[in-house]
Amino acid sequence: MFTTGSKLLIGSSVFALVAAVVYGVTQNEALGIVGLVSAACALAFLAGVNVWAGDSNLSALDTAAVATSEASDDPPGASIWPMVFAVGAAAVLVGLVSQQSVFTIGLVILLAAGAQWAVQAWAESASTDSTTNAAVRGRLANPLEYPLLGAFAVGGIAYALSRIMLWLSKTNTIIAFVVLATIIACIAFIFAARPSLKRGAIGGVLTVGAVAIVAGGVAAGVDGQRYIHVYETIAADAALVCNSPEEFEVDEGASQTVSTKAGTYTISLTAAGTLEFDVPGPVAEGSDAISLRRSNPNNIVFRNDSGEARRLTLDFGPAPEDEASAAAEEGYGADESHGADESHGDKSDRNLTCTSLVEDGGAQLITVKFAEPSFAYADDAEAYRFYVPGTDAEIDVVVP
Amino acid sequence: MTYDLSMSHQSPTTKMQAVETTTTLKSVTSSRLVRTLVAGSFAALLAGCATDAPQDTWQPKGSNARMINDLDWVVFSIAGVVGVVVFSVLAFALWKYRDRGQPIPEQTHGKPALEIGLTILPALILVGIAIPTVGTIMDLAETNDTECIVNVTGQQWWWEIDYPVQDGCGGIEEPIVTSGQMVIEAGTKVLVRGTSRDVIHSWWIPSLNGKRDMVPGRIHTVRLEADEPGIFAGQCTEFCGLSHANMRMEVIAMNSTDFAIWKANQVQDYVAPVAGSLAAEGESTFISQCSRCHQVDGLTDSNDELIISRPDQNVWSGAAPNLTNFMTRNTFAGASWDLLSKECRPGVWDASPSTIGAAYLDGVTDSCLNEVELREWLRNAPAKKPMYTDPESLEATNGLVRGMPYLALSEDQIDQLVAYLLERK
Ligand SMILES: [Cu+2]
Numbered sequence: 001m002f003t004t005g006s007k008l009l010i011g012s013s014v015f016a017l018v019a020a021v022v023y024g025v026t027q028n029e030a031l032g033i034v035g036l037v038s039a040a041c042a043l044a045f046l047a048g049v050n051v052w053a054g055d056s057n058l059s060a061l062d063t064a065a066v067a068t069s070e071a072s073d074d075p076p077g078a079s080i081w082p083m084v085f086a087v088g089a090a091a092v093l094v095g096l097v098s099q100q101s102v103f104t105i106g107l108v109i110l111l112a113a114g115a116q117w118a119v120q121a122w123a124e125s126a127s128t129d130s131t132t133n134a135a136v137r138g139r140l141a142n143p144l145e146y147p148l149l150g151a152f153a154v155g156g157i158a159y160a161l162s163r164i165m166l167w168l169s170k171t172n173t174i175i176a177f178v179v180l181a182t183i184i185a186c187i188a189f190i191f192a193a194r195p196s197l198k199r200g201a202i203g204g205v206l207t208v209g210a211v212a213i214v215a216g217g218v219a220a221g222v223d224g225q226r227y228i229h230v231y232e233t234i235a236a237d238a239a240l241v242c243n244s245p246e247e248f249e250v251d252e253g254a255s256q257t258v259s260t261k262a263g264t265y266t267i268s269l270t271a272a273g274t275l276e277f278d279v280p281g282p283v284a285e286g287s288d289a290i291s292l293r294r295s296n297p298n299n300i301v302f303r304n305d306s307g308e309a310r311r312l313t314l315d316f317g318p319a320p321e322d323e324a325s326a327a328a329e330e331g332y333g334a335d336e337s338h339g340a341d342e343s344h345g346d347k348s349d350r351n352l353t354c355t356s357l358v359e360d361g362g363a364q365l366i367t368v369k370f371a372e373p374s375f376a377y378a379d380d381a382e383a384y385r386f387y388v389p390g391t392d393a394e395i396d397v398v399v400p
Numbered sequence: 401m402t403y404d405l406s407m408s409h410q411s412p413t414t415k416m417q418a419v420e421t422t423t424t425l426k427s428v429t430s431s432r433l434v435r436t437l438v439a440g441s442f443a444a445l446l447a448g449c450a451t452d453a454p455q456d457t458w459q460p461k462g463s464n465a466r467m468i469n470d471l472d473w474v475v476f477s478i479a480g481v482v483g484v485v486v487f488s489v490l491a492f493a494l495w496k497y498r499d500r501g502q503p504i505p506e507q508t509h510g511k512p513a514l515e516i517g518l519t520i521l522p523a524l525i526l527v528g529i530a531i532p533t534v535g536t537i538m539d540l541a542e543t544n545d546t547e548c549i550v551n552v553t554g555q556q557w558w559w560e561i562d563y564p565v566q567d568g569c570g571g572i573e574e575p576i577v578t579s580g581q582m583v584i585e586a587g588t589k590v591l592v593r594g595t596s597r598d599v600i601h602s603w604w605i606p607s608l609n610g611k612r613d614m615v616p617g618r619i620h621t622v623r624l625e626a627d628e629p630g631i632f633a634g635q636c637t638e639f640c641g642l643s644h645a646n647m648r649m650e651v652i653a654m655n656s657t658d659f660a661i662w663k664a665n666q667v668q669d670y671v672a673p674v675a676g677s678l679a680a681e682g683e684s685t686f687i688s689q690c691s692r693c694h695q696v697d698g699l700t701d702s703n704d705e706l707i708i709s710r711p712d713q714n715v716w717s718g719a720a721p722n723l724t725n726f727m728t729r730n731t732f733a734g735a736s737w738d739l740l741s742k743e744c745r746p747g748v749w750d751a752s753p754s755t756i757g758a759a760y761l762d763g764v765t766d767s768c769l770n771e772v773e774l775r776e777w778l779r780n781a782p783a784k785k786p787m788y789t790d791p792e793s794l795e796a797t798n799g800l801v802r803g804m805p806y807l808a809l810s811e812d813q814i815d816q817l818v819a820y821l822l823e824r825k
Contacts, residue, residue: 294719
């Protein structure tokens with residue numbers, strides 16, 4: 001009986017009336033009261049007309065026509081998107097003055113909610129039937145929503161699994177995941193063997209599994225990851241380590257294989273105890289010195305065939321007096337802080353870098369970079385030379 | 401086609417007219433199409449006839465490029481025959497069975513003999529092409545017959561070329577470093593051993609061999625051999641940033657006598673300019689302005705200490721061209737500009753194989769210097785060659801430039817530097 005339009009008019013007229021009263025009490029001024037009361041009267045009149053005539057050019061008495069008029073269509077459904085959109089907008093503003101992450105999240109919310117809102121609004125004008133409209137919305141939005149939600153879900157589960165792995169000890173991780181994989185395989189077999197199983201049952205099992213993993217991930221994440229030992233690097237103690245054939249902490253568990261087979265230089269320590277080098281292209285280059293490029297990360301594979309664990313050391317010249325120039329002359333991978341002075345008194349006056357200990361038959365990659373040409377060290381017999389501590393093996397390096 | 405819809409209820413006469421109109425329309429469009437096509441392909445054909453095309457892949461000037469060229473002919477001939485046959489059959493079928501309103505013919509399916517035959521035939525053709533292709537690839541990868549090793553190192557946007565100490569190349573006792581132009585002995589099997597200091601570049605001298613990508617951290621080899629003395633132009637062919645187009649290079653082949661002279665000259669001791677000369681002022685300007693990036697071997701400071709450049713502290717790639725023998729090359733800045741003036745250039749570039757070595761060895765003399773462009777370079781290098789040197793935008797490289805920066809030199813300083821550089825040969 002009360003159409004949308006009449007509700008609006010009735011409300012407005014009541015509002016005008018209330019306003020007139022409030023105005024009258026507070027302002028004590030006639031003109032405003034007259035205006036507001038007139039407005040209330042006019043609106044009440046319009047409301048009356050509307051109630052009598054209906055929203056359209058239809059007589060309210062013509063019930064059949066009223067039922068099919070546009071005004072009798074289902075109103076649009078309630079939508080959460082304007083609200084989410086507002087939250088996003090607020091986050092963007094807050095983020096602008098506080099943190100960039102808040103801004104970014106806000107922007108994502110804003111865009112997602114905006115898109116959803118737009119799609120919904122568009123779909124709701126598709127027809128007068130709300131089921132059809134929902135289908136229309138689905139057809140447009142689902143191809144985007146499903147993969148995105150799926151990616152989120154997979155990402156979440158992967159992240160949760162990674163937290164669990166980092167929380168368990170190394171061995172327990174292996175056990176746990178063997179068990180988990182077995183369970184998954186068994187469940188999959190059951191599903192496959194009984195195609196008649198209800199979809200609900202399958203969905204239920206999967207949901208329980210997913211929830212368990214996420215919950216485990218949250219718990220493990222909150223508890224923090226296992227203790228992971230940080231190994232020293234060669235650079236921390238280059239002066240000591242690189243001059244010694246002994247084993248140090250840095251040498252523990254060092255890789256003994258190199259996957260690079262081609263496109264690099266190779267320096268081998270032979271069974272005869274000499275250092276030989278091999279370069280891409282012809283072997284016999286006719287020089288006892290290896291030529292390496294200046295200012296270029298030279299990748300060198302050190303191969304140890306000597307029968308004993310050995311390391312390959314490179315002498316870059318006298319140790320620089322100040323730390324700043326030392327950093328510039330170091331090889332790649334030697335970028336950790338300099339701890340040599342405090343930890344050991346045995347400080348060499350040479351600037352060294354080296355591989356960790358390589359077992360017999362093993363190989364390791366060392367990357368060296370020369371900032372200066374070798375003629376800069378022409379009168380320093382030690383400089384720009386590879387050698388193997390504990391043996392006499394050495395080769396000179398020529399850097400143009 | 402559109403007429404068909406309305407034709408059903410038209411009298412036979414109108415139908416006839418309608419058909420006629422369509423045909424004329426068709427012939428108008430098709431003749432215009434044919435004309436455009438003919439003109440287009442003619443233009444394309446003519447475009448292939450450039451006379452001054454130093455980077456023409458169809459003009460091999462050495463054994464390696466010739467291997468590629470020979471293979472090209474085999475592959476293109478076979479592909480050409482296949483193409484002609486396929487398109488002729490297609491055209492015949494299109495014409496013979498075009499729609500003339502006849503009923504759709506009977507649709508058949510399955511002719512095992514034909515299907516198997518048409519599978520085996522292309523397979524055989526591919527095998528036939530694969531055999532010489534693989535053979536050529538293997539031949540081009542051969543390195544054991546090397547007679548001379550030359551290193552090239554790409555960086556934004558020039559090539560460094562160095563000759564490691566070796567028995568090859570007629571013996572190198574002291575490393576030689578140069579840039580932009582590689583000098584080799586004609587008839588010698590040279591192995592280029594390349595890498596990069598920053599991004600991937602690609603080494604390509606079309607008349608001597610195919611392309612080889614130079615990947616940072618790896619060493620790649622490519623063979624070069626020139627039949628006769630000459631200058632062979634090339635170009636970086638892996639997009640490497642702003643001035644990729646200005647990253648060029650040349651190989652200069654000369655006879656063995658000339659090559660020996662060139663080598664000896666490259667390792668000669670540094671000769672300081674005569675005291676009090678303009679060049680001597682240039683030397684001190686060079687020390688204060690340029691030697692932090694550019695190495696001049698043998699240059700010493702006032703304490704007689706060798707000056708060692710530190711491009712690694714100034715340039716992102718960690719390198720700048722070695723200028724010790726700058727005027728022995730005849731192009732600069734990624735071989736993109738001539739060091740020789742317009743008048744003198746043809747004397748070297750158009751010289752015959754028998755005289756080119758000597759002409760090249762003359763280097764750049766006072767009277768032949770392309771002073772205008774060298775001065776432009778010194779005045780404001782990034783204005784001549786686009787490079788990332790704007791101090792405002794070097795965050796990504798920790799303040800290091802990519803290329804040579806603007807140095808705000810005065811015209812006097814430029815005069816001095818030109819005089820100094822002219823003696824670097
Ligand atoms: Cu390049």
